[in-house]
Amino acid sequence: MTNRSTLIGALAFLVLAAAAPALPPWLISLATIAFAHALVVLGLVIMWRAGLVSFGQALYYAVGAYCVALVSRFTGITDAFVLIVLGGLAAGLLAVLVGFLLARYREIFFAMLSLAMSMILYGVLVKTEALGSTDGFNVAPATFLGYAPEGAMLNLALFWLVLVLSALAAAAIGVYFRSVAGAIAVPVRDNEIRIEFLGLSVNRLIHLKLVIAGILGGVGGALAAMTISHVDPNMAYWTTSGGFVFVTILAGAGSIAAAFVGSFAFEMLRSIAVALLPGAWQLILGSVLLITILFVPDGLGSLFMRKTRGKEGEPA
Amino acid sequence: MITTRATTRGAAAAVLGSAIALAAGTASAQQPAQSVKLGVVSFLTGPAAGPFGIPARNAAEILIEGLNTGKVPAPYNKVGFGGAKIESKIVDEAGSTAQQVTEYRNLVQRDGVDAIVGYISSGNCLAVTPVAEELKTITVLFDCGTPRIFEEAPRKYVFRATPHATMDSVGAARYIVEKKKNITAYSGINQNYAWGQDSWRDFVLAMKTLAPKATVDKELFPKLFAGEYGAEVSALLTSKSQVIHTSFWNGDLESFIFQSSARGLPQRIPIIMTAGETAVARLGPKMPDGTIIGARGSHGAFFSPDNELNRWFRQAYVDRFGVQPTYPSYHMAQSILGLKAAWEKAAAAKNDARPSVDEVIAAFEGLEFQAPSTTIKMALGKGHQGIGDISYGTYKYNKQKGQPEIVDVVRYPAECVNPPADMTSTAWLEGGMKGAKCK
Incomplete structure (x- = not known):
């Protein structure tokens, strides 16, 4: 089962990477954003499995994005690899810090407290007129180890970068899910006291999840900033976090691949909705969310999961 | 359960199908x-x-x-x-x-x-x-x-x-200085986001040049879409300003007008609304008389x-x-x-x-x-x-006709309210708006 999904994932990665130059450029840009966001969603999936919903994941997303934008603006460093590492580190470090507080809370308190954290950053950024307040500012085009592509080539390079990072993240999270710390997520959700009696610190387990999700959020934000070539405080606003939760519901917490498929489906759906109903596209998004919750409560990922489980003879 | 699964798969297929159709359709639809x-x-x-x-x-x-x-x-x-x-x-x-x-x-x-x-x-x-x-x-x-x-x-x-937007604030400052020659203090209430911050900054810079003796009294930045301005109205009521500057728009503008009118603020201190024109037709008699209205140009029913x-x-x-x-x-x-x-x-x-x-x-x-x-x-x-040119005027509701009117309209030529070509707007404002051609 695990080997097979790894194989499918690897195959999908190779096919996408090879097909990219032949795909229409708008689809490449859309997929780049979608996969950058999928990394943030992956972080939410990690917490979701332990029963935690963060309404403030935009905090790490915005920190990653602003880190890239500020570093390239003030130091002139535009190397994508350096910037992504910095973005991920900055967000991860912040997650370590706020984690000391957040890891002690559960359920709605966790959701609201994480939301509050992101709104503090939003407030600070709005107050910072030197950084353009709500208008934000542009990010210089990324370079790749001295290679400075332009136009369509830059977009393709960013797509490949997002793809490679997505594959790395998917593989690493796969390993994490199979480790004790990762596998214990569902028991944490079901019965914390029992885990504590096993001699494990639930707070520490959750703190680790927060940091992993923070790093993923930062890397996602860094990639998004380079792809959009603009950052603004709205990246830290609660509606951005809400968007990530939306995709998590759409994708479901069942599998890692679902985060990527779900995120791409969401961007595609939104683009189609905007084209079909310019004045009421949110209606389509809302209806799809409703239908998902009603008929596929475990998300798009569960459509494939059920099928395989059904074969194993498990009652549906 | 089988039916629901079939429905969702059907729906998923439909979404995917329309995506492909959209991609294919637009790719092949070459314009004449x-x-x-x-x-x-x-x-x-x-x-x-x-x-x-x-x-x-x-x-x-x-x-x-x-x-x-x-x-x-x-x-x-x-x-x-x-x-x-x-x-x-x-x-x-x-x-x-x-x-x-x-x-x-x-x-x-x-x-x-x-x-x-x-x-x-x-x-x-x-x-x-x-x-x-x-x-x-x-x-x-x-x-x-x-x-x-x-x-x-x-x-x-x-x-x-x-x-x-520099033009909006410069025009507002020129109009105020022209109509209130002895202005000693003014206040501002602007939304706490880029538009509000920039509008207020430019307005203050322009006022520094045009009325160097006038001082800033209250500087209020409620958050965007706050909708409730009780504290701000109280603060403004105690101020000794001769005019209140605002770049509010939409719901925030209307809420502020209603809440401040109920407490007699516009009757005490006139308000200049740089983006007020879009609200005039909607509010009619509820817009307080004496309010100074701008339209980010010489646009609309009153200025064009x-x-x-x-x-x-x-x-x-x-x-x-x-x-x-x-x-x-x-x-x-x-x-x-x-x-x-x-x-x-x-x-x-x-x-x-x-x-x-x-x-x-x-x-x-x-x-x-x-x-x-x-x-x-x-x-x-x-x-x-x-x-381009910009106009400001003073609001007055004509009770006989039952129609809003704007009186005392002043139209400022483009070169009077915009920086010259070789200068950024902030540098121009900070340098005392040199080179402005107003007549």
């Missing part, structure tokens, strides 16, 4: 060489849709229709753009900048538009500008105010016929001049939508007309053949053209940023 495909981006949903987005979209609708049927008065009486009919695609501006950048790419790369006219939010304008340059697509920003677009870097493919083009525009607008066009409608109209003027100037140079992108750009740079409410000169940002 005759028409010009124009992307129009404006807020159709969200808080900015009511006061700005919808009036702008409406203006685009009647103008494109008028141009395609050749009904717009001279010099715009040629069909479409240089004889080629305009085919428009309207996109909603709501959503994140990531979404706007994606939709911009979709317009150019998927839908194959020839040019784009759009964007109200300054954040969106800044975000799509590098993409427009990358995709080499002529983009006319129509309503956003930030001067940063052309001051941060020279642009090739991006234009803005609508003057930037009587000429053939404007008469046609207003009549067509009123006939279709039953209300007067407000300043966002004029911003949209002058942006489309500017593009048309540039397009046709470029076409005229090559015997009415379809001009290339570079030829339109060359014709647009530094162009001077007639808009319904003012003459626009593409004077700033190396010929990419327009300047």
Whole structure:
């Protein structure tokens, strides 16, 4: 089962990477954003499995994005690899810090407290007129180890970068899910006291999840900033976090691949909705969310999961 | 359970199917060489849709229709753009900048538009500008105010016929100093986001030059869409200002008017509303007498001049939508007309053949053209940023006629309220607005 999904994932990665130059450029840009966001969603999936919903994941997303934008603006460093590492580190470090507080809370308190954290950053950024307040500012085009592509080539390079990072993240999270710390997520959700009696610190387990999700959020934000070539405080606003939760519901917490498929489906759906109903596209998004919750409560990922489980003879 | 699974799979397949259809359909739908495909981006949903987005979209609708049927008065009486009919695609501006950048790419790369006219939010304008340059697509920003677009870097493919926001604050300061010669103190209440902060900063800088003795009393920045201003009204009631500056718009503006009127603030201290014009028709007698109204130009029912083009525009607008066009409608109209003027100037140079992108750009740079409410000169940002006149006036509700009126209108010429071409607006304001030609 695990080997097979790894194989499918690897195959999908190779096919996408090879097909990219032949795909229409708008689809490449859309997929780049979608996969950058999928990394943030992956972080939410990690917490979701332990029963935690963060309404403030935009905090790490915005920190990653602003880190890239500020570093390239003030130091002139535009190397994508350096910037992504910095973005991920900055967000991860912040997650370590706020984690000391957040890891002690559960359920709605966790959701609201994480939301509050992101709104503090939003407030600070709005107050910072030197950084353009709500208008934000542009990010210089990324370079790749001295290679400075332009136009369509830059977009393709960013797509490949997002793809490679997505594959790395998917593989690493796969390993994490199979480790004790990762596998214990569902028991944490079901019965914390029992885990504590096993001699494990639930707070520490959750703190680790927060940091992993923070790093993923930062890397996602860094990639998004380079792809959009603009950052603004709205990246830290609660509606951005809400968007990530939306995709998590759409994708479901069942599998890692679902985060990527779900995120791409969401961007595609939104683009189609905007084209079909310019004045009421949110209606389509809302209806799809409703239908998902009603008929596929475990998300798009569960459509494939059920099928395989059904074969194993498990009652549906 | 089986049926639900089948339904969801069906739904998923339908979504995927329509995605493929959309991709395939647009890829194969090559436009006939005759028409010009124009992307129009404006807020159709969200808080900015009511006061700005919808009036702008409406203006685009009647103008494109008028141009395609050749009904717009001279010099715009040629069909479409240089004889080629305009085919428009309207996109909603709501959503994140990531979404706007994606939709911009979709317009150019998927839908194959020839040019784009759009964007109200300054954040969106800044975000799509590098993409427009990358995709080499002529983009006319129509309503956003930030001067940063052309001051941060020279642009090739991006234009803005609508003057930037510095003009609004400078015009406001000039009007106040002209009407209240002995002003000693003033206050401001502005939304805590870029537009509010920039408006107030520019206003204070202009006041420092025009009325150096006047001091800033209260400086209030409630958050955007706060909707409740009890504390702010209390603070303003105790101030000894002679005028209150606000760049509020939409719901915030109306809430502030209602809440401050109930406590007698406008009766004590007149308020200057730089973007007040869009609310006048809606509020009627509820707008306090003595309020100073601006329209980010010389636009709308109260400020726009009587000429053939404007008469046609207003009549067509009123006939279709039953209300007067407000300043966002004029911003949209002058942006489309500017593009048309540039397009046709470029076409005229090559015997009415379809001009290339570079030829339109060359014709647009530094162009001077007639808009319904003012003459626009593409004077700033190396010929990419327009300047025009601005008017301010004082609100008065005519009880006999049951109609709002604006009296004491003063119209300031473009060079009086805009920086010269070789200067950023902040440098110009800080340097005491040297070189302003007011008469």
